[in-house]
Amino acid sequence: MRVQTTIEIFDYWNRIRGAADAPLKSQVEPSAVPHLLQSLFILETRDGGDIVFRLAGTRICDFFGRDLRGERFSSLWAHGQHADIERTAMGVMDHAMPALFNTTGYSTVGHQASFEIIMMPLRSSDGACDRLLGAIAPTAPASWLEIVPLEFLALDRSRLLPEKFSKAMPAELRSINEVVAAKGIGFGQAMRRMVSQLLSAEAR
Incomplete structure (x- = not known):
């Protein structure tokens, strides 16, 4: 991690979970991280298996318009x-097990920006992990992000956090992590070439 937002929310998640592998969702106190709220989201599973936004900070919604x-x-x-x-x-x-994504965001007019996205599990009172606490933050300032909405994200790399979890990671999750990372790298490179070609064609 290299973005202050993802570092701070991961440290907060680690503090409130204590010795548990994941904290209870009732332990998350927005007042403890007020300066991060605009960059935070909570995901939940719905009937049928869909994973949807329960909450999304104002800055995240602004990114996507x-x-x-x-x-x-x-x-x-x-x-x-x-x-x-x-x-x-x-x-x-x-x-x-929490995960960190390195991604590239693309706008409809060819802008690109790099982001860190972190996702951390939360437990319900019955002990089941059915929600995710996360954050989306750009790795560098980009003034166009306040004006032009993102069209989509492309995954460049993913890994589990902290590193000690990876050694004991179940085989099925390890394979998912490796496949997503491999596909993300190839896809991100392909998208960058495609956007570059489109912009070159428009310039001609």
Whole structure:
């Protein structure tokens, strides 16, 4: 992690979980991290297995130019990555292991920006991990993000946090993590080439 927002929310999640693998959702106190709220989101599973936004901070909604509440998390991503993103989010909940995504966001007019996205499991009172606490933050300032909405995100890399979890990671989650990372790298490179070609064609 290299973005202050993701570092701070991960540290907060670690503090409130204590010795548990994931904290209770009732332990999350917005007043403890007021300066991060605009960049935070909470995902939940719905009947049928859809993973949707229960809450999304104002800055995240501004990035995409719409209110994301109730929208599927996979809808933010490039079409070829929907299934992998949902499998990874479900794996974070099933195995109570946080994950970090490095992504590239693309606008409709060819702008690009890099983001860090962190997802951390939350437990209900019955002990089940059925929600995710997360944050989306750009890795560097980009003035156009306040004006031009993102069209989609493309995954460049994903990994589990902290590193000690990876050694004991279940085989099925390890394979998902590796496949998503591999597909993300290739897809991100392809999208960058495509956007570059489109902009070159328009310039001619």
